Amino acid sequence: MSDVDRIRIYHHCPRCGSTSTEVRTSQLVVCHTCDLRLYYNPCAATAAILLDAHDRVLTVRRAKEPAKGMLAFPGGFVDDGESAEEGVRREVSEETGLKIGALEFLLSRPNTYPYRGIVYRTLDFFFVARVNDFGEARPLDGVAEIVTTPIDGLRLEDLAFVSMKAAWATFLERRRG
Ligand SMILES: [Zn+2]
The missing domain is CATH 3.90.79.10 (Nucleoside Triphosphate Pyrophosphohydrolase)
Known part of the structure; x- marks a missing residue:
């Protein structure tokens, strides 16, 4: 599992439920619907x-x-x-x-x-x-x-x-x- 794949397991935004999410870095998911920035730091x-x-x-x-x-x-x-x-x-x-x-x-x-x-x-x-x-x-x-x-x-x-x-x-x- 690559660094990016490990957070691609989340298919919906955990706040608004949108599927319009982007894995921006190995530790950041962005929601384009509600503007959530969700960090997966160590x-x-x-x-x-x-x-x-x-x-x-x-x-x-x-x-x-x-x-x-x-x-x-x-x-x-x-x-x-x-x-x-x-x-x-x-x-x-x-x-x-x-x-x-x-x-x-x-x-x-x-x-x-x-x-x-x-x-x-x-x-x-x-x-x-x-x-x-x-x-x-x-x-x-x-x-x-x-x-x-x-x-x-x-x-x-x-x-x-x-x-x-x-x-x-x-x-x-x-x-x-
Ligand atoms: Zn959202």
């Missing part, structure tokens, strides 16, 4: 690289599409009104039950998230956080399994999204110094 999303005191890293095996069965750092879409930090704390709690302390911002990367026929464009914010004990983590919302591995044992090809692979590669580079 959605903000977050994820946390969680480390314990023994330099193990926690990932979740995704229970649902997209990327079902792949490993991911816990996270998800930021809700309306939330900061990225609030969003990642909430998502980590919802997916694993873990409460996390201080967050260190790592980087942001664009990503695509195909879901039920729409390819969402996201901007993913990655954080690093320490957790005292992974033993308290449980597979909750959208999680098939909690997976903990030594830092050197988590392979890029097992991670779900291009943004996530970039975050992990950067984390490893910085760690090596």
Whole structure:
């Protein structure tokens, strides 16, 4: 699905119902009847690289599409009104039950998230956080399994999204110094 095709799935203006709509850019639909300008800017999303005191890293095996069965750092879409930090704390709690302390911002990367026929464009914010004990983590919302591995044992090809692979590669580079 091309950038333009992904918003051509809307056949009518969502305000007036007119079919006289134009996909003007990859993120803008214009209605020529009521003059609506509807923007599809990237959605903000977050994820946390969680480390314990023994330099193990926690990932979740995704229970649902997209990327079902792949490993991911816990996270998800930021809700309306939330900061990225609030969003990642909430998502980590919802997916694993873990409460996390201080967050260190790592980087942001664009990503695509195909879901039920729409390819969402996201901007993913990655954080690093320490957790005292992974033993308290449980597979909750959208999680098939909690997976903990030594830092050197988590392979890029097992991670779900291009943004996530970039975050992990950067984390490893910085760690090596
Ligand atoms: Zn309209």
